[in-house]
């Protein structure tokens with residue numbers, strides 16, 4: 001099987017790189033599978049990988065309407081962190097971060113996880129108080145957090161606006177040293193190769209278009225490549241969840257919205273961490289190729305289009321310039337959009353559904369990339385045992401009916417405000 | 419840029435408007451006998467269609483009126499605009 005090393009690179013160079021082996025198979029769909037996962041993004045792949053690895057289920061297919069990792073997994077700004085405060089989120093995201101720390105080893109595939117720290121800036125006394133509270137909560141939960149004062153932030157990030165006429169003076173920041181970034185494609189590819197080796201069929205260009213039902217169960221999925229029978233089925237389709245659920249007549253506490261991301265022309269090393277603005281929505285890091293990778297708000301209106309609109313570009317860039325004025329002459333190289341599954345309380349839904357053998361993995365909002373391994377870990381557990389793992393028990397669908405929101409921002413039931 | 423035809427002001431850039439959300443949700447009457455399920459449905463549950471969507475926008479930087487917009491969520495095409503309580507579903511060319 002394809003293994004990557006300096007030696008193999010050299011060896012293949014001699015033969016013009018013509019006989020590298022496929023990293024994973026491209027099988028025809030079988031008649032049926034014990035478990036079908038819809039969506040070959042990071043979450044679908046991680047779910048299949050851990051189903052096979054942790055639970056010994058091998059007769060699994062992951063169905064993907066486009067290509068592996070072509071959804072939000074390949075479109076995001078790759079920030080990984082676990083700086084959450086609420087009980088249901090904190091332990092889940094921390095587990096995910098711990099899985100990230102060993103993922104390259106586990107997959108024998110370099111996912112380029114770089115723990116370069118994530119710092120959120122504060123621009124007022126009250127924001128510093130809120131960060132102190134969040135940081136303390138994190139530390140009580142065993143998660144790393146450091147409260148930085150203005151001087152410390154200036155030492156670490158001298159390129160921020162520390163001038164006297166800064167529109168939003170920097171008071172300090174909350175830093176999570178173990179946070180960072182990872183290489184989005186590598187995560188999808190590494191998990192795909194890992195899952196494939198455990199027998200999982202990854203079937204691309206295979207769109208699920210409908211369902212065959214018997215009683216309260218789904219017996220088969222209708223796809224662009226024919227009907228495929230299933231024992232159990234899990235949705236991991238992010239922004240397409242509402243559309244897919246509508247084929248079952250199911251309505252969810254979710255809206256689809258478009259979020260854009262941007263990459264600048266490459267420059268010499270400038271930003272060696274992940275830093276986020278506290279007076280507007282802006283987050284930035286620098287890729288290994290030198291481009292600044294950044295983003296901000298969603299476009300705000302419901303959207304299934306994987307492309308954003310021009311006013312938001314201006315909005316995001318002006319927030320960025322308020323934070324780092326020296327970027328003003330930088331050019332944007334590329335920008336694109338992804339469709340976000342925005343939940344009503346800003347937290348994900350991973351668990352059982354009203355249909356007996358259907359499981360839901362959705363509602364990731366802006367922040368599901370960091371959850372990739374954790375989400376797969378608990379979703380696999382939930383599917384294998386027909387019951388949630390303790391880490392996702394609180395992230396169930398019923399919480400909305402019970403009025404038990406997991407609303408980290410306290411923004412209320414407005415999906416575009418989370 | 420999306421352009422919305424405000425019934426009062428005419429065609430304007432969507433930048434002048436605030437997006438409010440799904441216009442098909444009706445708040446249960448306080449005095450009525452709405453059940454917990456009715457409230458749950460109103461507050462949390464959305465059709466979230468991929469296609470024509472009736473939504474409320476407010477012309478916040480114009481006449482400040484609320485208007486109803488029928489817009490395709492996949493293409494961003496604006497199919498119709500009207501007064502806030504006007505049902506525009508018939509203008510979507512079949513889909514709801």
Ligand SMILES: Cc1cc2nc3c(=O)[nH]c(=O)nc-3n(C[C@H](O)[C@H](O)[C@H](O)COP(=O)(O)OP(=O)(O)OC[C@H]3O[C@@H](n4cnc5c(N)ncnc54)[C@H](O)[C@@H]3O)c2cc1C
Nearest residue numbers: 039041042043065071072073076077079208338368369370
């Ligand atoms: C611009 C942007 C920036 C982001 N930044 C961050 C960030 O910095 N940090 C972070 O943690 N998160 C971030 N996110 C969120 C994160 O990318 C997602 O939450 C996460 O990647 C979702 O992974 P997934 O596997 O659930 O979904 P996806 O990767 O979207 O995979 C879902 C797959 O399902 C497929 N699919 C859909 N419908 C069907 C069907 N009917 N049949 C078959 N297949 C189907 C799609 O083609 C897709 O490949 C960002 C998202 C965007 C768009």
Ligand SMILES: [Zn+2]
Nearest residue numbers: 424427477481
């Ligand atoms: Zn108007």
